[in-house]
Amino acid sequence: MCKRVADVETKEFAPDQFLFKIRAEFTGKTSLQVRVYYNRGHVDYAYQLFAEVPLLRWDNKEEFRSVATYPHHHHDELGNIHASPLVGEPVADIRIVLEVVSQFLLKSVHE
Numbered sequence: 740m741c742k743r744v745a746d747v748e749t750k751e752f753a754p755d756q757f758l759f760k761i762r763a764e765f766t767g768k769t770s771l772q773v774r775v776y777y778n779r780g781h782v783d784y785a786y787q788l789f790a791e792v793p794l795l796r797w798d799n800k801e802e803f804r805s806v807a808t809y810p811h812h813h814h815d816e817l818g819n820i821h822a823s824p825l826v827g828e829p830v831a832d833i834r835i836v837l838e839v840v841s842q843f844l845l846k847s848v849h850e
Contacts, residue, residue: 740765740844747772755779769794771840775829782827786836788843795843797825797836816843 741763748760760774769790776783785798796814803820806812811823825832 740841742766765844769844771836773829773833773836782829784825784827784829784832786825786832788840795840797823797832799825799827 743764745762745764746759747762748758750759751757756778758774758776760772762773763771765771767790769788772785772787772789774785783799785796785800787793787797788795793814794816798812798814799810801810803809803812806820806822808822808824811825811827813821813823813825815821824835
């Protein structure tokens with residue numbers, strides 16, 4: 740399913756502060772972008788599946804205080820906001836994101 744992976748941006752500000760953004764391009768003009776900003780033990784993240792428009796997104800921007808998993812939340816393909824299973828641990832979180840993205844893409848192919 741994945742055609743190409745590219746390092747979009749990488750910056751190291753200090754040994755304990757860095758940013759990276761990578762993008763995986765899938766067949767059919769769909770891409771997954773992963774952005775992680777690490778600062779002295781705190782992780783800000785955004786995982787976004789998009790084509791011409793955003794399809795799915797997970798992030799921990801502190802904006803939806805009513806979500807049970809605040810600040811972690813998920814934007815579905817209709818723009819609705821949901822609780823998220825992500826916790827700000829990139830190694831564990833990417834596995835969850837990839838599983839959901841795979842299911843979403845397979846479902847899209849069969850529709």
